[in-house]
Amino acid sequence: MNFFKTFIGVCSGTAIFVHLLRHSAFKAFRHLLYMATLCAIGITIAGMIAIVPKIDIASDIVAEHCGDIVFAKGRGVIPSREPDKAKLFFLPGNISVCYIPDSYQGKPPMFDENEVSFGIFWLSDNIAVWYKNSDGQMFLRSGLSQEEIDRENIINVLRANRPGFNTATFPEQNISRDELQSLAVWLAGISLFLGFLWQALFQSLLFIIVFSLIFTFLGNRKMQSLRFRDLFVSGIYAALPAMTVASFFPAFDLPLLNYHSAFFIGLTGYLLVVINRLELELKSDSAAPSE
Numbered sequence: 001m002n003f004f005k006t007f008i009g010v011c012s013g014t015a016i017f018v019h020l021l022r023h024s025a026f027k028a029f030r031h032l033l034y035m036a037t038l039c040a041i042g043i044t045i046a047g048m049i050a051i052v053p054k055i056d057i058a059s060d061i062v063a064e065h066c067g068d069i070v071f072a073k074g075r076g077v078i079p080s081r082e083p084d085k086a087k088l089f090f091l092p093g094n095i096s097v098c099y100i101p102d103s104y105q106g107k108p109p110m111f112d113e114n115e116v117s118f119g120i121f122w123l124s125d126n127i128a129v130w131y132k133n134s135d136g137q138m139f140l141r142s143g144l145s146q147e148e149i150d151r152e153n154i155i156n157v158l159r160a161n162r163p164g165f166n167t168a169t170f171p172e173q174n175i176s177r178d179e180l181q182s183l184a185v186w187l188a189g190i191s192l193f194l195g196f197l198w199q200a201l202f203q204s205l206l207f208i209i210v211f212s213l214i215f216t217f218l219g220n221r222k223m224q225s226l227r228f229r230d231l232f233v234s235g236i237y238a239a240l241p242a243m244t245v246a247s248f249f250p251a252f253d254l255p256l257l258n259y260h261s262a263f264f265i266g267l268t269g270y271l272l273v274v275i276n277r278l279e280l281e282l283k284s285d286s287a288a289p290s291e
Contacts, residue, residue, distance in 0.1 A: 003031050003034050003035075006020070006031060006237070006240075007031075007035070007240055010237045010238070010240050010241060011240070011241045011244075014273060014274050014277040014278075015277075017234055017237065017238075017274050017277060017278055018277075018278060018281045018282075020233060020234070020237050021230050021233060021234070021278070023233055024233075025229060025232060025233060028232070028233045028236040028237065029236065031236065031237070031240070032201070032204060032205075032236045032239060032240070033201065035239075035240045035243055035244070036197055036200040036201050036204065036243065037197060039196070039200060039243055039244065039247040040193050040194075040196040040197040040200065041193065042247060042251055043192070043196050043247055043250055043251045044189055044192045044193040044196070046250075046251035046252065047192050047250070047251070048185070048188065048189055048192070051185075051188050051192075052185060054092040054093065055181055055184045055185055055188065056181060057091075057092050058091040058092055058184070059177050059178075059180055059181040059184065060177070061089055061090075061091055062089075062091075062097075062177070062180060063177035063180075064089075065079070065081070065087050065089045066079030066080065066081055066087065066099070067079055067080035067081035068080040068174040068175060068176050068177070069174070069175040069180060070083070070173070070174050070175075071171055071172065071173040071174075071175075072172065073169075073171075073172055075102075075124055076123075076124030076125040077122075077124055077125070078101070078124055079099060080174065083101060084101050084103050085101065086098075086099060086100055086101060086104050086106070086109055087099040088109040088110070088111055090114075090116070094114070094115075094116050094117075094118070095116070095118055095119055095120065096111045096112065096116045096118075096119030096120070097119065097120050097122060098111040098119060098120070098121050098122065099122045099123075100121065100122070100123050100155060100158065101124070102123075102124055104155070107152065108151065108152070108154050108155050111130070112132065112138070112151065117131060117132040118130070118131045118132070119131075121140075121154075121158055123158055123159070123162070125162055125163065126142065126158060126161070126162050126163055127142075128140055128141065128142035128158055128161075129141045129142075130149070130154070138150075138151060138154075140154065140157060140158070142158070142161050142163075145161070196250075199259075200243060200259075203260065203263065204236075204239045204243065204263070204267075207235075207239075207263075207264065207267055208232060208235035208236055208239060208267075209232070211231070211235055211267075211268075211271060212228050212231035212232045212235055213228070215231050215275065216228045216231060225278075225279060225282040226275065226278060226279065226282070230278075231275070234271070234274055234275065234278065235267070235271055237274075238267060238270045238271040238274050239263075239267050241266065241270065242262075242263050242266030242267040242270055243263060243266075245262060245266050246259045246260075246262035246263035246266060247259065248262075249262050
């Protein structure tokens with residue numbers, strides 16, 4: 001049974017589930033992957049409709065303060081406009097961007113003013129992210145490392161944790177405002193798609209495995225006619241409509257529930273109905289006299 005025919009069947013009722021028990025776990029997982037991919041595409045498209053205008057505004061702000069972004073041999077990644085002058089500007093979403101040239105010796109600019117709690121530090125050979133938690137503690141993340149920092153000492157910390165790129169090997173290249181916008185749109189789209197795809201698959205499998213184990217070993221059912229493998233396959237197919245409905249919440253920024261809550265409620269409710277239907281079907285089949 002192909003994916004779309006199966007999807008229509010599981011959304012139309014529970015009668016199809018007794019036939020889906022013949023599917024292998026691998027085939028069921030493949031259908032879950034298809035569903036997660038379709039939902040991720042839909043959420044990405046809906047999300048990019050809101051993100052692209054913000055990227056357009058951000059590209060204008062970067063171009064206003066920096067001009068082009070220049071990859072320069074021996075100097076690293078620098079702005080074409082006043083590359084030896086420190087810069088501080090703010091992007092949509094209250095994100096600060098602080099450029100620190102190699103020659104800068106003063107105090108750090110007020111990168112966390114106006115209650116900003118997230119931002120980016122840009123050095124010629126390093127990009128680092130900083131954020132402030134609810135207790136006012138400030139943390140710096142560069143690469144895979146993270147550490148708590150003191151505001152006044154942050155430039156020294158950044159320079160002490162350079163990744164060690166050889167800027168002499170950097171290719172000579174200018175990235176214009178339009179090229180920067182296109183790159184940002186692609187990166188945002190890919191990040192949104194992969195982030196949701198991973199989240200949907202991981203969460204779905206986690207919930208399905210947990211539910212299958214609970215019903216296999218702890219279920220207080222009259223007839224233990226469903227094995228773990230049967231419950232796992234049924235859980236995957238019960239997740240398809242739950243995943244579809246849950247995707248509308250982040251895609252259209254709906255109130256009350258987020259994706260996780262909507263998916264959990266939908267999967268739990270539908271899986272209980274499915275398991276009850278399967279138990280009745282299998283019980284009636286086993287009770288029927290053989291010819």
